[in-house]
Amino acid sequence: AMIYPGVYRRTPSLWFRLHSTYVRKMRYLFDLKEDDDICRQAQNSGTFYLFHNLSPFLQKVGSKYLAPQISAVEMKSTLGKLKHNEQMIENSVLIGCSDACMAYFALDLVFSKIYSIPGFLEKSVIESELKGSFTELRKALFQLDGKDRPLLSSAQALLRWHDTHQFCSKTGQPTQKNVAGSKRVCRTSGIIYYPQMSPVVITLVSNGSQCLLARQAAFPKGMYSALAGFCDVGETLEETVRREVAEEVGLEVESLWYSASQHWPFPNSSLMIACHAIVQPQQTKISMNKLELEAARWFSLEEIEEALKRGPKPLKQENQSVSLCLPPKWAIAHQLIQEWVKQQASKPA
Numbered sequence: 416a417m418i419y420p421g422v423y424r425r426t427p428s429l430w431f432r433l434h435s436t437y438v439r440k441m442r443y444l445f446d447l448k449e450d451d452d453i454c455r456q457a458q459n460s461g462t463f464y465l466f467h468n469l470s471p472f473l474q475k476v477g478s479k480y481l482a483p484q485i486s487a488v489e490m491k492s493t494l495g496k497l498k499h500n501e502q503m504i505e506n507s508v509l510i511g512c513s514d515a516c517m518a519y520f521a522l523d524l525v526f527s528k529i530y531s532i533p534g535f536l537e538k539s540v541i542e543s544e545l546k547g548s549f550t551e552l553r554k555a556l557f558q559l560d561g562k563d564r565p566l567l568s569s570a571q572a573l574l575r576w577h578d579t580h581q582f583c584s585k586t587g588q589p590t591q592k593n594v595a596g597s598k599r600v601c602r603t604s605g606i607i608y609y610p611q612m613s614p615v616v617i618t619l620v621s622n623g624s625q626c627l628l629a630r631q632a633a634f635p636k637g638m639y640s641a642l643a644g645f646c647d648v649g650e651t652l653e654e655t656v657r658r659e660v661a662e663e664v665g666l667e668v669e670s671l672w673y674s675a676s677q678h679w680p681f682p683n684s685s686l687m688i689a690c691h692a693i694v695q696p697q698q699t700k701i702s703m704n705k706l707e708l709e710a711a712r713w714f715s716l717e718e719i720e721e722a723l724k725r726g727p728k729p730l731k732q733e734n735q736s737v738s739l740c741l742p743p744k745w746a747i748a749h750q751l752i753q754e755w756v757k758q759q760a761s762k763p764a
């Protein structure tokens with residue numbers, strides 16, 4: 416499957432000697448995005464992750480769920496009733512590649528409009544043919560482990576972006592995707608559209624001994640998380656952190672630092688930028704913005720440690736209320752909370 420660039424085509428061993436696995440992968444993905452012909456070839460030798468209206472296809476293996484990679488050949492034969500294979504495969508988008516440079520694609524059966532092809536299989540028939548089920552992404556993220564989570568999240572985001580950017584917003588004419596799906600072009604205006612992402616800052620506020628968590632009405636029962644907010648045009652990340660903390664809980668940030676970032680597919684495609692922030696210890700009275708939040712309060716180290724121990728499901732307590740539960744371990748908010756716990760533990764008593 417490997418396509419060697421330029422001079423390496425005659426001396427593939429040189430290509431292998433000169434580059435690490437990681438560099439080879441990144442160069443290969445770059446070629447796939449830049450060169451439609453290389454990418455079209457890769458579609459015939461690569462593997463596919465299937466989606467149905469943005470729900471990824473999962474299989475249960477023992478007690479585990481996984482997202483199977485379906486080979487191009489397997490796909491054509493399993494979904495063999497198709498008379499328009501080629502056309503359908505062209506609707507897929509590139510989402511990565513293996514260490515051996517085999518390309519991964521994602522394909523949404525609904526968005527590919529295959530249901531307009533006479534004789535195409537019903538969703539339930541595909542599910543029983545392939546022995547698995549199309550599972551809503553939020554649910555899938557809880558069932559899957561490891562590397563499939565970020566892969567399926569970015570795949571969904573990319574598929575959704577293509578589905579909602581089929582027309583040029585200046586001319587109203589249809590846009591065409593390149594084979595990899597890394598952009599769409601309007602032939603009339605020449606405008607190139609690139610997949611969109613919204614930067615979001617997520618901040619864990621601390622007063623030195625407690626941390627501030629809040630909940631939105633839409634959160635699952637009992638769940639509290641760090642404060643989050645979209646960056647406004649023209650803002651720096653530092654300005655977004657300060658504004659969001661002021662807007663949502665009425666506090667002034669004294670200092671802040673960056674921790675890590677994560678792509679988040681909900682509701683569209685966000686780049687979550689995670690920060691820690693400290694407010695002045697003598698200025699910690701919360702004034703909550705009721706339009707944005709349902710509850711916000713300070714939590715002690717003990718409360719947080721207990722909630723981490725209990726895991727992601729809330730317990731019903733005697734007084735009808737539910738116990739505190741925290742975001743799942745694969746959400747960056749969870750990582751911020753873990754880091755805060757470590758900082759507290761390493762502080763001199």
Ligand SMILES: NC(=O)C1=CN([C@@H]2O[C@H](COP(=O)(O)OP(=O)(O)OC[C@H]3O[C@@H](n4cnc5c(N)ncnc54)[C@H](O)[C@@H]3O)[C@@H](O)[C@H]2O)C=CC1
Binds near residue numbers: 641682683
């Ligand atoms: N609070 C949390 O723990 C977590 C939040 N998130 C994500 O963080 C993001 C932002 O959180 P919120 O508190 O809802 O943001 P927010 O505090 O900025 O408020 C949301 C409002 O911002 C406006 N807005 C501005 N730019 C927007 C854009 N590009 N897309 C959508 N709305 C925009 C809308 O009016 C929307 O109602 C969401 O995508 C959410 O899924 C993800 C993980 C955890």
Ligand SMILES: [Mg+2]
Binds near residue numbers: 643663
């Ligand atoms: Mg918010």
